[in-house]
Amino acid sequence: MEVKRAKENWFASFGKSVLGGIKSNGGIIIGLIIICLILGIMTDSFLTVRNFTNIMRQISINVILACGMTMVIILGGIDLSVGSIIAVSGCLCCGLITNVGIPSAAAIPVSILAGTLVGIFNGFVVSRTTIPPFIVTLAMMNIGRGFARIYTKATTILVDDELFTFIGSGTVLGGVPIHIIYMIVVIAASALILNRTKLGRNIYAVGDNKQAASYSGINVKRVTMIVFVIMGFFAACAGIISSARTFSGQFNVGEGAEMDAISAVVLGGTSMSGGIGHLSGTIIGCIVIGVLNNGMNILGIDSSWQYVVKGVVVLLAVFIDYFKKIKE
Amino acid sequence: MGSLLEMKNISKSFSGNKVLNNVNLSVEAGEVHALLGENGAGKSTLMKILGGIYTKDSGSIYIDGQEAGMYDVSESRARGVSIIHQELMLAQHLTIAENIFMGREIKNKKGMVNLRKQEQEAQKFLDQYAMDLPADTRLDKLTIAKQQMVEIIRAVSFGAKIIVMDEPTSSLSDAEVEILYGMIRTLKKKNVAMIYISHRLNELYDITDRITVLRDGEYVGCVVTKETERAQLISMMVGRDLANYYTKADHVIDEIVLKVTDLSDGNKVKKVSFDLKKGEILGIAGLVGAGRSETMECLFGLTARKAGTVEYRGKEVCFKNPREAMKEGFGLVPEDRKQEGLFLQSDIRFNTTINVVDRFLKKLIWNRSKENQIVSEKMEDMHIKATGASQMASKLSGGNQQKVLIGRWLCSTKSILILDEPTRGVDVKTKAEIYALIDNLAANGISIIMVSSELPELINMSDRIMVMSNGYSAGVLGRDELSQENVMTLATAEVGA
Numbered sequence: 039m040e041v042k043r044a045k046e047n048w049f050a051s052f053g054k055s056v057l058g059g060i061k062s063n064g065g066i067i068i069g070l071i072i073i074c075l076i077l078g079i080m081t082d083s084f085l086t087v088r089n090f091t092n093i094m095r096q097i098s099i100n101v102i103l104a105c106g107m108t109m110v111i112i113l114g115g116i117d118l119s120v121g122s123i124i125a126v127s128g129c130l131c132c133g134l135i136t137n138v139g140i141p142s143a144a145a146i147p148v149s150i151l152a153g154t155l156v157g158i159f160n161g162f163v164v165s166r167t168t169i170p171p172f173i174v175t176l177a178m179m180n181i182g183r184g185f186a187r188i189y190t191k192a193t194t195i196l197v198d199d200e201l202f203t204f205i206g207s208g209t210v211l212g213g214v215p216i217h218i219i220y221m222i223v224v225i226a227a228s229a230l231i232l233n234r235t236k237l238g239r240n241i242y243a244v245g246d247n248k249q250a251a252s253y254s255g256i257n258v259k260r261v262t263m264i265v266f267v268i269m270g271f272f273a274a275c276a277g278i279i280s281s282a283r284t285f286s287g288q289f290n291v292g293e294g295a296e297m298d299a300i301s302a303v304v305l306g307g308t309s310m311s312g313g314i315g316h317l318s319g320t321i322i323g324c325i326v327i328g329v330l331n332n333g334m335n336i337l338g339i340d341s342s343w344q345y346v347v348k349g350v351v352v353l354l355a356v357f358i359d360y361f362k363k364i365k366e
Numbered sequence: 367m368g369s370l371l372e373m374k375n376i377s378k379s380f381s382g383n384k385v386l387n388n389v390n391l392s393v394e395a396g397e398v399h400a401l402l403g404e405n406g407a408g409k410s411t412l413m414k415i416l417g418g419i420y421t422k423d424s425g426s427i428y429i430d431g432q433e434a435g436m437y438d439v440s441e442s443r444a445r446g447v448s449i450i451h452q453e454l455m456l457a458q459h460l461t462i463a464e465n466i467f468m469g470r471e472i473k474n475k476k477g478m479v480n481l482r483k484q485e486q487e488a489q490k491f492l493d494q495y496a497m498d499l500p501a502d503t504r505l506d507k508l509t510i511a512k513q514q515m516v517e518i519i520r521a522v523s524f525g526a527k528i529i530v531m532d533e534p535t536s537s538l539s540d541a542e543v544e545i546l547y548g549m550i551r552t553l554k555k556k557n558v559a560m561i562y563i564s565h566r567l568n569e570l571y572d573i574t575d576r577i578t579v580l581r582d583g584e585y586v587g588c589v590v591t592k593e594t595e596r597a598q599l600i601s602m603m604v605g606r607d608l609a610n611y612y613t614k615a616d617h618v619i620d621e622i623v624l625k626v627t628d629l630s631d632g633n634k635v636k637k638v639s640f641d642l643k644k645g646e647i648l649g650i651a652g653l654v655g656a657g658r659s660e661t662m663e664c665l666f667g668l669t670a671r672k673a674g675t676v677e678y679r680g681k682e683v684c685f686k687n688p689r690e691a692m693k694e695g696f697g698l699v700p701e702d703r704k705q706e707g708l709f710l711q712s713d714i715r716f717n718t719t720i721n722v723v724d725r726f727l728k729k730l731i732w733n734r735s736k737e738n739q740i741v742s743e744k745m746e747d748m749h750i751k752a753t754g755a756s757q758m759a760s761k762l763s764g765g766n767q768q769k770v771l772i773g774r775w776l777c778s779t780k781s782i783l784i785l786d787e788p789t790r791g792v793d794v795k796t797k798a799e800i801y802a803l804i805d806n807l808a809a810n811g812i813s814i815i816m817v818s819s820e821l822p823e824l825i826n827m828s829d830r831i832m833v834m835s836n837g838y839s840a841g842v843l844g845r846d847e848l849s850q851e852n853v854m855t856l857a858t859a860e861v862g863a
Contacts (some may be wrong), residue, residue: 234730236723243720246709253668253706254689254720313711
């Protein structure tokens with residue numbers, strides 16, 4: 039009886055979360071719908087199931103990163119090293135499989151661990167010192183990218199492995215791309231952490247007011263450490279998936295990925311100064327960026343202009359947010 | 367006419383909510399005029415209108431008999447109005463001279479700032495107001511009181527004729543308050559008008575000539591300070607008589623729950639000893655800088671202990687962090703609610719329950735109704751006035767913010783509650799509510815340690831008072847020895863190792 043009630047509670051509560059998410063992201067959802075309608079009218083291929091799964095596959099890496107980044111930014115931090123972590127874990131994994139000959143089932147966890155180590159280092163420095171996370175992770179971004187280049191000798195390591203191929207482009211449950219499963223798992227895990235655990239509450243508290251958090255008995259160091267480690271772990275997993283998708287380890291994989299993740303988080307209304315933000319917003323932010331990319335590709339817009347459009351959209355979103363706040 | 371400042375029938379609404387309704391204020395040159403009212407009475411709104419930050423909906427402002435029409439910040443400043451905010455508007459890394467001349471630097475022909483000239487000019491001002499400081503001192507080397515003086519001097523150097531001081535004494539010690547009074551008297555002689563906002567009635571009797579009282583955005587009246595009784599002021603302010611301003615019953619049980627011996631943090635806390643009984647209210651008195659808050663922080667595990675012992679219910683404890691203290695049922699409501707207490711971007715619900723999250727967040731299940739129950743209970747107990755549990759903490763008045771913070775600690779405190787300046791910057795009605803609450807907690811067997819700079823509150827609320835001086839415990843006064851004189855004698859005593 040107790041268990042059943044708890045379960046009902048869980049679903050009712052989940053429903054409220056989803057509803058709350060839609061409510062607090064009203065503006066950007068309307069924007070997304072408008073973009074989709076325009077693209078739907080202008081092209082025949084945009085509003086198709088095939089294109090939809092395509093978009094989902096394309097945004098999967100960014101969703102994984104942005105989920106972690108949401109936690110980091112709510113905590114009041116930033117992590118610029120995630121793109122390089124992708125390269126570290128991805129290249130290492132390919133190297134271990136192809137050059138060293140380790141079975142992929144062993145190479146993958148080892149590489150994820152290596153990528154996570156970067157997160158552990160970030161977390162350690164940020165939580166034990168007052169050095170800004172921007173600087174720490176900026177340095178790690180360069181160091182990580184450098185090592186990926188050194189390890190691959192600035193070439194591409196090709197991989198021919200069944201498991202690896204499955205991870206990068208497999209389907210499950212009769213045709214569902216495996217990327218969708220990754221996304222669901224990461225989103226669910228992040229949502230649970232942020233909304234259903236003490237850790238989640240503490241992340242918001244630390245981001246809002248670090249000093250007050252420690253007065254309230256929150257272990258600020260530990261919370262900071264855990265968040266950066268989670269970010270590192272997510273990025274390391276994203277690295278394996280990225281490499282697996284192209285069957286190869288390329289030193290420049292994931293370049294600029296940190297900026298796409300941060301853009302998605304900001305589009306979703308999370309405050310860069312910490313303390314405020316919702317995962318639901320971030321996911322919609324990822325979809326907006328994904329739809330824009332996809333739509334502009336279908337329309338054949340020059341890739342240089344695509345950058346401009348994406349930048350303008352982010353600016354527009356923060357401006358709208360800013361004026362909304364001033365009005366309040 | 368003849369008044370220097372005349373604000374007539376000022377009204378102001380925010381989104382349909384009338385915060386000022388036909389308010390009048392008239393201030394003479396050379397007068398110290400108090401503006402009194404509870405939090406939310408409209409004092410700050412009126413002053414923001416005077417400072418040109420808000421525009422009035424109706425009414426008129428006359429300065430020197432001339433009506434000020436289009437009134438904004440620069441107009442207000444040009445007419446000689448200057449506001450000294452509670453949070454000082456100074457640059458900590460610049461010198462006194464640079465701060466005084468900020469925004470209108472003295473430049474040489476090449477357009478470069480003439481630092482030497484600036485310092486000379488600033489020094490003249492400092493000497494004039496008997497400030498024994500070189501003008502090239504960096505601001506972060508000064509105490510808050512001295513920084514306040516610099517801000518006042520800056521206002522004067524702008525040619526201010528009307529200076530508004532918003533709770534100028536809230537972070538000053540008694541000695542520093544005297545320095546401020548000296549400054550105010552000097553300004554009076556120079557015919558500067560001052561509008562003085564404070565919740566401390568004693569100060570109004572010390573320094574002000576007249577008092578204008580506001581209540582709920584309405585003008586209640588203007589009285590001459592000398593001719594007005596305290597009780598009359600309070601009833602003007604709250605609209606009824608506060609019969610029992612202080613609530614104090616005797617609940618002490620002769621069981622010692624906490625025994626602190628020679629506590630030291632290697633810095634500001636030096637050999638502090640006291641004990642605390644069950645259901646007792648122990649006041650901690652002392653001048654600013656005596657190490658009162660630091661002692662509490664050391665006790666609570668926020669700073670490391672260097673020497674001394676703490677016995678809690680007969681066993682020795684040494685909290686390495688607040689978590690350990692909280693586990694034993696300790697609570698600490700910090701002094702600075704905005705910096706150390708509240709999560710201002712979060713709502714009342716979050717702020718109330720952050721200490722007891724594990725009561726409703728278990729095994730990935732969020733029991734919302736349980737959380738809401740905790741919050742509504744505390745909002746009711748504390749008489750928190752808000753639109754609901756989802757209201758942001760930053761949108762609450764100071765009194766309500768303090769209530770939310772105390773409410774948070776009531777959730778998790780089981781045996782000893784440390785309150786550091788629990789009524790600072792809080793209106794009279796809220797103060798009375800907080801006193802009643804403290805008394806009620808003690809009656810329920812919770813031991814209270816109350817650090818306060820307001821002696822009347824300490825003397826009326828405490829069973830005993832431990833007085834600190836220069837980091838040491840200078841002595842403990844029993845209930846029958848409590849008087850301002852006794853406390854001050856100990857607080858200024860030379861205690862050393």
